[in-house]
Amino acid sequence: MAASTAPTSQTHPAALPPSVFTLPQTAQLEALYTIIRDKTTSRGDFLFYSDRIIRLLVEESLNHLPVIPKIVETPTGATYEGVGFEGKICGVSILRAGEAMEAGLREVCRSVRIGKILIQRDEETALPKLFYSKLPEDIASRYVLLLDPMLATGGSAMKAVEVLQEQGVPEERIIFINLIAAPEGLKRFCGRFPSLRVITGWIDKCLNEKSYIIPGLGDFGERRCxxxxxxxxxxxxxxxxxxxxxxxxxxxxxxxxxxxxxxxxxxxxxxxxxxxxxxxxxxxxxxxxx
Structure with missing residues (x-):
């Protein structure tokens, strides 16, 4: 008997920016998100299943990096005309929740360089403020995978991109990776940086009056910490x-x-x-x- 296909809860806004890419919407992916959204899920399971999604996101992001022709010789003595990645990459996590995505990046890209950016809201201005950054010295010549699991209003992510641009990283060399995004944040973020690609696992319905993603999954950092x-x-x-x-x-x-x-x-x-x-x-x- 053929397996039934569960209806997806994925939201696709009519005016979704062309620079936004989502993971293939399969029943398996829906099941993974159902587990991590469930408030009764144990911390061990939350770690395991969210890490599975993170690895899928990293793999998808690598599909958006440029490649160049590369010819290699196989053990049989024959030659194979394939491709290789053009240029070097590095990861940059937006602390603290973004740090949880570093392990998934390292599992896919061995010996990858990783930088960190800490952004908090300024109590006086209520605007995102840079508190700390530690980035590779040659980051301007690398492709950057920016890591943050949740995109709500987009304020922290936009500030992080500004920090990268100040270090000489071109907008088109940045790929922003996140697990869940709100349509409002996506439109605002992509409107500010139209040449920057966004790889997201799921687009939720909306933000509520407190700017929380709905249905969301709660505070990602707290559920892992x-x-x-x-x-x-x-x-x-x-x-x-x-x-x-x-x-x-x-x-x-x-x-x-x-x-x-x-x-x-x-x-x-x-x-x-x-x-x-x-x-x-x-x-x-x-x-x-x-």
Missing amino acids: VCCACWYSSSPTADLDIVNEESSRVTSIIALADDCHVAFKSLIRHALRQLAAFFLAEHLAKQLSL
Whole structure:
């Protein structure tokens, strides 16, 4: 008996900008999004299934990079006329949620350079403000995959693009990757940067009066961050993944601390390592039923 095709909840605005590309709308993709949208989904499952979507997005983004002819010799002694990527790439994550997409990028692109941008809302002006950036020195000569899982109003993403342009990155060399986008944010973002391509997994219905994406999936960063979770997954393997991810997160924050004033480095490092030790101790105590 043929499998039935579930109706998709994907939204396709009539005036969708031509620079926006979505993943192929399959039943499998719909199922993955259903899992991560469910508020009862465990943190371990949220990590696993959102990472699957992130890898799909990264793979799709590579399809939009230019290639050049390349001839290689196979083990049989024959030649094969194929293609190779033109130029180098790098990833840039918009902290903090964008950092969760770095692992998916590294799994697809080995040894890829990754930069970071931290943008927060200015309390006085209510506008996005750059608080921190650490980018490869040669970023102006690379194709940039900009990483942020959610596109709501587009304010942070537009500020991040401005930061990249200030470093000499042409607009057409930037590809913005996200899991869920609101139509309002897409139109605003693409209207500002028409030559920049956007790769999104799903376009939701709208923004509500608080500028939250509807139906959305909640706060992506909080659902992944162990600091905001009061429970662990029942799977020991998933728990170890959680500890490994938090250890990586602490290492990343320590790297940010390297740019702080020398007088504060030691204090920051000590506090962060104590925090990492607490996460590990809590995990071990749970496994040993202490």
